[in-house]
Amino acid sequence: MPMEWTKEMQQLVGEERLLLENEQVEKLSKDYYWYSPVLEPLLRDKRADGVVVPETEEQAARALALAYRSGIPVTTRGAGTGNYGQAVPLEGGIVLDLSKLDRxxxxxxxxxxxxxxxxxxxxEKRLREQGxxxxxxxxxxxxxxVGGFVCGGSGGIGSITWGNLWDGNVLEAVVLTMxxxxRRLAVKGEELAAYIHNYGTTGVLTELVIPISEKTEWTQTVAQFDDFAxxxxxxxxxxxxxxxRKRLVAPVEWPIPSFFKPIAKRLESGSSACLLETAExxxxxxxxxxxxxxxRVGYTIPSDQYRKIIGLSDFTWNHTTLWALKADPSLTYLQAxxxxxxxxxxxxxIKAEFGDEVLMHLEFMRSGGVVVPAALPIVRFTTQERLYEIIAFFRANGVSINDPHTWMLEAGGRGELDAMLRAKRANDPKGLLNPGKLQVPVQSTVEER
Incomplete structure (x- = not known):
C-alpha cells in the first residue's frame, strides 16, 4: 500500500506514536493464532504497514479519521493474547494498539x-488492595x-459464579466509529451485544465500565481421581x-496434568484432576x-499464598492448551x-470413538444462570480433514462447537451477529475495521436501503 499517509499521521499523533520499523510492526501484527495448526500457515505472513499507539482517545480518533479519508484498514489490538487471529491484519493497513490507553x-x-x-x-491487584x-x-x-478481553474473549476464571461477558459483565462501553x-458513542444495555466479542469490527472501544465484586480469600485445591468420569x-x-463460593472448577483428564511442569511433581501420576479456587x-x-x-484432595495452596506463587488458574482455560503445546507441538484444541x-x-x-486422540478438559461456568460444562478438549492434530471429522462427531452428539480454527466471527459461532451487522453498517460504512473478520451480506445492505 502507498505510504503517503505516514507523514500526516505523525503530525496528528506524534512521531513517536507511529511505529514503522519492520521488527516492531511484525511483532504487533501477531497474536496467539499459532495455537491452531490450521490458522498458523494462513496468518504467519500477514502484517500491518504501520502501528499507531495512541496515548489519548483524541489521538485514536484522529488516526481513525485519517485512515477513513485514505481508505486504510484498521485492526485494533490490546495485548495480542487472542487465539483466533483477532488482532492479525488480513489486508495490511494500520494496527491501532490501544495498550497505552491504560488509565x-x-x-x-x-x-x-x-x-x-x-x-x-x-x-485485579489494585482492586484487591481496596477490598x-x-x-x-x-x-x-x-x-x-480489559478492551482485548471484551472484544476477543467470552468467559474465564470467575465464570462459574458470574457467567460470561454477555451475562452482565460489561456495563458500558465508549466506542469510536470509523x-x-x-462519533463517540456511549453504549449501554442491549446495544452492548454489538461490541462484545466483536474483534474490533463494529467500532473501536476506548473505555469500559465493568462490574466488580467484594474481595474473597481464595484457597486453591487439586482433587485427584482414578478416571475422568x-x-x-x-x-x-x-x-x-x-x-x-468458587472462582474455578476445571477437571482435566490424564495425561493433561503431566503437562503442568511447574506443579506436576505435586500431582498424582496417572490421575485425572480437578483444579479449583474456592473460598477459604x-x-x-x-x-x-x-x-x-x-x-481425594491433593495439592492445596492456602489463601495466604494467593498470587504469591504460581496459581492453579495458570493451568486452566486456554493456558491448559498452552501447556499441552509446550509438551507436544502436535496437539491443538477445540472449544465445545x-x-x-x-x-x-x-x-x-466421544472417548469411545477417539480414545486418547481427544483428551477432555472441562471448565464449569454459568451461562444465562445455568451451570454448564464448557470445554477446551485437547486434540491430537494429524490433518485438517481429520480435525473437522472430530468436530462433526461432537456436533452429531449434541455438543456445540465454537470453531477456534477460523478468524471469521460467523464461522466461529461467537457473538451476537445480527447486532454486530447492524452496528457494522452504521459505524464502518467503508468496511475498514478489521476487514475479513465479519462479512456484511450484500443482500441485507440493499434491503435496508
Missing part, C-alpha cells in the same frame, strides 16, 4: 471505569487488557453446590464431595459446549 478512571462500590488498555492483572476484585477474567489476565468524523462427576457436584473455609466440603466421587446434565454420556461416546 483507571474510577473505582466505585461495585464497578470500575477504565480505559481499554488497562491490564486485567494490574487492575474488591474482578468478577471474571481470562487465564492470560496478567498480560490481557467515519470522516468519528469421576473427576467430572465431582466437578459438577461442586459447580452446582451454591454453599461453596470450604476445604471440608470439597473433601466430602471428592470422597463421594471416589477421589456440553449438555448441562447429559454431558457424561456425551463424553463417554
Amino acid at each position: 483507571v478512571i474510577e473505582i466505585g462500590g461495585d464497578y470500575a471505569r477504565v480505559q481499554a488498555g488497562v491490564r486485567l492483572g494490574a487492575l 474488591k476484585e474482578l468478577r471474571i477474567y481470562p487465564s492470560t489476565f496478567m498480560k490481557a487488557t 467515519e470522516e468524523v468519528p 469421576s473427576a467430572s462427576r465431582f466437578a459438577h457436584a461442586v459447580a452446582v453446590d451454591d454453599s461453596i 473455609g470450604t476445604e471440608s466440603a470439597l473433601a466430602a464431595h471428592a470422597a463421594a466421587a471416589g477421589g 459446549g456440553f449438555h448441562p446434565t447429559d454431558f457424561p454420556e456425551q463424553i463417554a461416546r
Whole structure:
C-alpha cells in the first residue's frame, strides 16, 4: 500500500506514536493464532504497514479519521493474547494498539471505569488492595487488557459464579466509529451485544465500565481421581453446590496434568484432576464431595499464598492448551459446549470413538444462570480433514462447537451477529475495521436501503 499517509499521521499523533520499523510492526501484527495448526500457515505472513499507539482517545480518533479519508484498514489490538487471529491484519493497513490507553478512571462500590488498555492483572491487584476484585477474567489476565478481553474473549476464571461477558459483565462501553468524523458513542444495555466479542469490527472501544465484586480469600485445591468420569462427576457436584463460593472448577483428564511442569511433581501420576479456587473455609466440603466421587484432595495452596506463587488458574482455560503445546507441538484444541446434565454420556461416546486422540478438559461456568460444562478438549492434530471429522462427531452428539480454527466471527459461532451487522453498517460504512473478520451480506445492505 502507498505510504503517503505516514507523514500526516505523525503530525496528528506524534512521531513517536507511529511505529514503522519492520521488527516492531511484525511483532504487533501477531497474536496467539499459532495455537491452531490450521490458522498458523494462513496468518504467519500477514502484517500491518504501520502501528499507531495512541496515548489519548483524541489521538485514536484522529488516526481513525485519517485512515477513513485514505481508505486504510484498521485492526485494533490490546495485548495480542487472542487465539483466533483477532488482532492479525488480513489486508495490511494500520494496527491501532490501544495498550497505552491504560488509565483507571474510577473505582466505585461495585464497578470500575477504565480505559481499554488497562491490564486485567494490574487492575485485579489494585482492586484487591481496596477490598474488591474482578468478577471474571481470562487465564492470560496478567498480560490481557480489559478492551482485548471484551472484544476477543467470552468467559474465564470467575465464570462459574458470574457467567460470561454477555451475562452482565460489561456495563458500558465508549466506542469510536470509523467515519470522516468519528462519533463517540456511549453504549449501554442491549446495544452492548454489538461490541462484545466483536474483534474490533463494529467500532473501536476506548473505555469500559465493568462490574466488580467484594474481595474473597481464595484457597486453591487439586482433587485427584482414578478416571475422568469421576473427576467430572465431582466437578459438577461442586459447580452446582451454591454453599461453596468458587472462582474455578476445571477437571482435566490424564495425561493433561503431566503437562503442568511447574506443579506436576505435586500431582498424582496417572490421575485425572480437578483444579479449583474456592473460598477459604470450604476445604471440608470439597473433601466430602471428592470422597463421594471416589477421589481425594491433593495439592492445596492456602489463601495466604494467593498470587504469591504460581496459581492453579495458570493451568486452566486456554493456558491448559498452552501447556499441552509446550509438551507436544502436535496437539491443538477445540472449544465445545456440553449438555448441562447429559454431558457424561456425551463424553463417554466421544472417548469411545477417539480414545486418547481427544483428551477432555472441562471448565464449569454459568451461562444465562445455568451451570454448564464448557470445554477446551485437547486434540491430537494429524490433518485438517481429520480435525473437522472430530468436530462433526461432537456436533452429531449434541455438543456445540465454537470453531477456534477460523478468524471469521460467523464461522466461529461467537457473538451476537445480527447486532454486530447492524452496528457494522452504521459505524464502518467503508468496511475498514478489521476487514475479513465479519462479512456484511450484500443482500441485507440493499434491503435496508
